[in-house]
Amino acid sequence: MNRSGITATVDPAAKPFVLPQKFPTIAVIDGNGAPGHFAASEAVKLVKKLARQYGIAKVTVMNSNHFGAAGVWSEMIAADGDLKGEAYCTTAAFARVMGDDLERLDYTKGAGKELRLGTNPIAISFPHDQGILTLDMACTRMAVSLCLKHLKSGESLTVPEYIADKDYRSTLDPTDFADSMAELEHPKGTVFPFGSTQAGYKGDALIRFIEIDQALGGGPTHKIPLGPGKDRRISHCFQAQVMDFHYTKAQAQNRIRELMTDYEEKYFGPASRWPGHRATKAQKYSRMEGIPYSISQVDTLRRAAGHVGLCLDDLLQPIATKEYPRDIFNK
Numbered sequence: 001m002n003r004s005g006i007t008a009t010v011d012p013a014a015k016p017f018v019l020p021q022k023f024p025t026i027a028v029i030d031g032n033g034a035p036g037h038f039a040a041s042e043a044v045k046l047v048k049k050l051a052r053q054y055g056i057a058k059v060t061v062m063n064s065n066h067f068g069a070a071g072v073w074s075e076m077i078a079a080d081g082d083l084k085g086e087a088y089c090t091t092a093a094f095a096r097v098m099g100d101d102l103e104r105l106d107y108t109k110g111a112g113k114e115l116r117l118g119t120n121p122i123a124i125s126f127p128h129d130q131g132i133l134t135l136d137m138a139c140t141r142m143a144v145s146l147c148l149k150h151l152k153s154g155e156s157l158t159v160p161e162y163i164a165d166k167d168y169r170s171t172l173d174p175t176d177f178a179d180s181m182a183e184l185e186h187p188k189g190t191v192f193p194f195g196s197t198q199a200g201y202k203g204d205a206l207i208r209f210i211e212i213d214q215a216l217g218g219g220p221t222h223k224i225p226l227g228p229g230k231d232r233r234i235s236h237c238f239q240a241q242v243m244d245f246h247y248t249k250a251q252a253q254n255r256i257r258e259l260m261t262d263y264e265e266k267y268f269g270p271a272s273r274w275p276g277h278r279a280t281k282a283q284k285y286s287r288m289e290g291i292p293y294s295i296s297q298v299d300t301l302r303r304a305a306g307h308v309g310l311c312l313d314d315l316l317q318p319i320a321t322k323e324y325p326r327d328i329f330n331k
Helices: 036-054 070-078 144-153 196-215 249-267 277-289 295-307
Strands: 026-030 056-064 083-089 115-117 122-128 131-137 234-242
Touching: 026 036, 036 056, 036 070, 036 083, 036 234, 070 083, 070 122, 070 131, 070 234, 083 196, 115 196, 122 249, 131 277, 144 295, 196 234
Parallel strands: 026 056
Antiparallel strands: 056 234, 083 122, 083 234, 122 131
């Protein structure tokens, strides 16, 4: 069976390896085309080890594949409470380079003609005395996965200035991005950089600088295509810093809690929340009640199982049909 999409460049049997280090606090791993999660796991282990030895460390991964949610890896670095964690990633091109506008009214006017920018997610995690505070965001208006979810289910989008059609106009129809999942390698539309029409140059700049930084560690210097082939392989970057460089570990965690309390008690309104709060609630619900999947997502898992000779229906059976709290799962 031919593999497509983000799995097309994965070599399941490959093993990442660490390249010779020039400096003790910076390392580069060749992902060797292995699954991105495998390469990321090895990088997290190494960056934690180096940071605990030297105070701060950075590990980049070249020649790799998609690693899922960036926040998983930044939280893995911060999980023991002694390190601040960061994770960054390049992706296939889903957005156009943003243009300029002397009137400062619509920064799409001078946009490039073809896709070049990735969504390039960033994640930063700080441990505190009651858990971990995490920022996990794409540098586009939103991650492209939401559009693809709606494309699979045939549902309209609800977020304006997220997806643009072939004429670079905001649309709520996911088929304006691509005719179907089978045609995803040839999208008609684009994802807006965050800031969209009025401030998209900011998201555009951050996306480009993430790629520049990772290019120094072996990341791609070319457009990452959506089709199959090794040119689609991407890069990751992980950073870790000790919490106790000025205060003790407990004091550092308490200072973060003090800052959070200042926000919460004096400045939050009824709808205010910390980044990642809803995701934490969703994770807690999923651990207790199970992960809610749409039919299209189940079909994707079924196809993925088939790639390795397994039958999903023999492995898993749904235990119930029930409503779930859409306020924490829907965007």
